[in-house]
Amino acid sequence: MTIKTNKIILLISAMTGLLVLLGCENSETESAIGPDISGDWTGNYARPGATTPLKAHVEQDGDSIVMEVVKTGDTRILIGKIGLDGNMQLMDVSNKQTWTSRERATPNSIYLHDFLMQYWDATNHSAEQAIQLIR
Numbered sequence: 001m002t003i004k005t006n007k008i009i010l011l012i013s014a015m016t017g018l019l020v021l022l023g024c025e026n027s028e029t030e031s032a033i034g035p036d037i038s039g040d041w042t043g044n045y046a047r048p049g050a051t052t053p054l055k056a057h058v059e060q061d062g063d064s065i066v067m068e069v070v071k072t073g074d075t076r077i078l079i080g081k082i083g084l085d086g087n088m089q090l091m092d093v094s095n096k097q098t099w100t101s102r103e104r105a106t107p108n109s110i111y112l113h114d115f116l117m118q119y120w121d122a123t124n125h126s127a128e129q130a131i132q133l134i135r
Contacts, residue, residue, distance in 0.1 A: 030062035034082045035107050037065070043133035045071050047116065056133055058110075065090060069131060078112075088112065102130065109134055 032038065041056040054071035060082070067078040067090060078099055080090035086104030090112065091097070102111040110133040 032060050033063035034084045035086050035105055036060065037082070037105050037107065037110060039135065041110065041133035041135050043110075043131065045069070045129070045131055047129040054131070056110075056131075099131065 037058050038060040039058060041058065043054055043056065045052045045054045052071045054069055056070070057068045059066045063081050063083065065078070065080050065082050065088065069076045069078060077093045078090040079093060080088060080099075082088045082105060086101070086106060088099075088101045088105055088110075090099045092099065097114050099112040099114045102113040103109070105111075110131070112131045113128045114130075115128050
């Protein structure tokens with residue numbers, strides 16, 4: 001597949017996921033798979049040298065997740081899946097970054113991370129950005 005075809009497929013998938021999870025009139029949702037993490041959250045976004053407070057809202061339909069993350073001057077939409085064990089894999093729809101569970105999500109805690117390749121070196125494999133949420 002070409003890069004253009006992959007982008008089109010990704011965009012269609014993201015839009016379909018958003019429509020399903022944000023709800024259409026008269027649509028039914030599945031019960032939560034794994035921990036129920038739907039609702040409002042507060043927490044922090046951290047990257048090397050900086051930490052910023054944020055808020056998030058999570059919609060969960062079965063194992064499908066849509067997370068709106070709002071920090072000063074920036075709003076991101078992450079979409080993806082959660083497993084029965086609380087492990088998550090999400091993708092930022094704006095830049096295609098993959099966010100994965102640093103720890104298993106619980107009804108009161110979500111900890112996601114994404115490795116930052118620009119900080120990667122042979123001795124320090126922990127350069128990452130992180131989203132830590134609680135309620």
